[in-house]
Amino acid sequence: MADKPERxxxxxxxxASSGIGRETALKLAPLCGEVIVSARSAGKLQELESLADNITSIPLDVTDAASVKTAAKKIGVGSNCPDLVLISSGLWKQVRIPGLDPADFKASMDVNFNGVIEVLSAVLPPMADRQSGHVAIFASVAGYRGLPNSAAYSPTKAALINLAESIKPQLDAMGVTISVVNPGFVDTPMTSVNKFPMPxxxxxxxxxxxxxxGLHKRKYEIAFPRRLAWPLKFTRAMPNAVYFWLVRKLVLRK
Ligand SMILES: NC(=O)c1ccc[n+]([C@@H]2O[C@H](COP(=O)([O-])OP(=O)(O)OC[C@H]3O[C@@H](n4cnc5c(N)ncnc54)[C@H](OP(=O)(O)O)[C@@H]3O)[C@@H](O)[C@H]2O)c1
Incomplete structure (x- = not known):
């Protein structure tokens, strides 16, 4: 861990109303002047707000452009932009083929990818103007390669990983830091529905x-745990035939 916490x-x-976002907000509270927490569930955010003096809740829905703009205005993003913005909002829907429901795919893309774009569009211009700031977008190790039953989710996370790669060089030139957070399995409301083994x-x-x-160290990629993230990352360089053979053997075996 870093010796001297950056504030x-x-x-x-x-x-921030549940799971990884909530815990990260709580960890950040002693390290920040102010932590603003957002999600749709106003009640859960208020409960979080009551846990530290410097936590303020501002509900929003990332799939609603007007809601993001209103929240950004309340926060004063234009004149007093947060120097650290974490976009942890996400939706996991397990899908089984062949009965694909387009609504599952649209909902996943709306929250996981388009929602991130809505927030970035609000915070990047003021960060670029100030030539400082740090944004972290939450993708997943599931974005490294397509995974069975994850056809609505994995592509949204692959898109985020690619998005971060696409914009990093220009953000660097503007003095703005971007991190991509790629967790493995974490025990949260999102994963509590899963019936399959989660290594x-x-x-x-x-x-x-x-x-x-990782944020302290301004890491570009924060991927964990290593023993899951690294092998999955390695599959990106694997010939397709080998990758599909492994999926059949390890994931689809009955
Ligand atoms: N848990 C894992 O194993 C795992 C692994 C890899 C990546 N991730 C990623 O890590 C992030 C956090 O996941 P988690 O496990 O902590 O899940 P979680 O407990 O389900 O939290 C998801 C958060 O997203 C918010 N959210 C969902 N839809 C929203 C919307 N339309 N507008 C605003 N906020 C919205 C939820 O709050 P409301 O419902 O109150 O809006 C909640 O605060 C996600 O991006 C997820 O894909 C998780």
Missing amino acids: WRRAWVIG FLMEPEEAAEIIVD
Whole structure:
């Protein structure tokens, strides 16, 4: 862990009403002047607000452009932009082929990808003007390659990983830092519905600690746990025939 915690002036955590976002907001509270927490569930955000003096809740829906703009205005993004913005909002829907429902795919893309774009469109211009700031977008190790039953989710996370790669060089030139957070399995409301084995399942507190440490170090990619993230990352370089053979053997076996 970093010896001397850097203090952020204002952090904005979106997707903070549960899971990894909530734990990360709590870890950030002692390290920041102010932590603004957002998601749709106003009641859960208020409960979070009651846990530290410097947490303020501002509900929003990332799939609603007007809602994001209103929240950004309340926060004063234009004149007093948070120096750290975490976009942890996400939706996981397991899909089985062949009965694909387009609504599952649209909902996943709306929250996981387009929702991130809505927030970036609000915070990047003021960060670029000030030539400082740090945004972290939450993708997943599921974005490294397509995974069975994850056809609505994995592509949204692959898109985020690609998005971060696409914009990083220009953000660097503007003095703005971008991180992409790629967790493995973390025990949260999102994964509590899963019936399949989740190797190396972590507690959200541990995930939050790794994330905050990575943010301190201004890491571009914060991927964990290593024993899951690295092998999955390695599959990106694997010939397709080998990858599909492995999926059949390890994931689709009955
Ligand atoms: N848990 C894992 O194993 C895992 C692994 C890899 C990646 N991730 C990623 O990590 C992030 C956090 O996941 P988690 O496990 O902590 O899930 P979670 O507990 O389900 O939290 C998801 C958060 O997103 C918010 N959210 C959902 N839809 C929203 C919307 N339309 N507008 C605003 N906020 C919205 C939820 O709040 P409301 O419902 O109150 O809006 C909640 O705060 C997600 O991006 C997820 O894909 C998780």
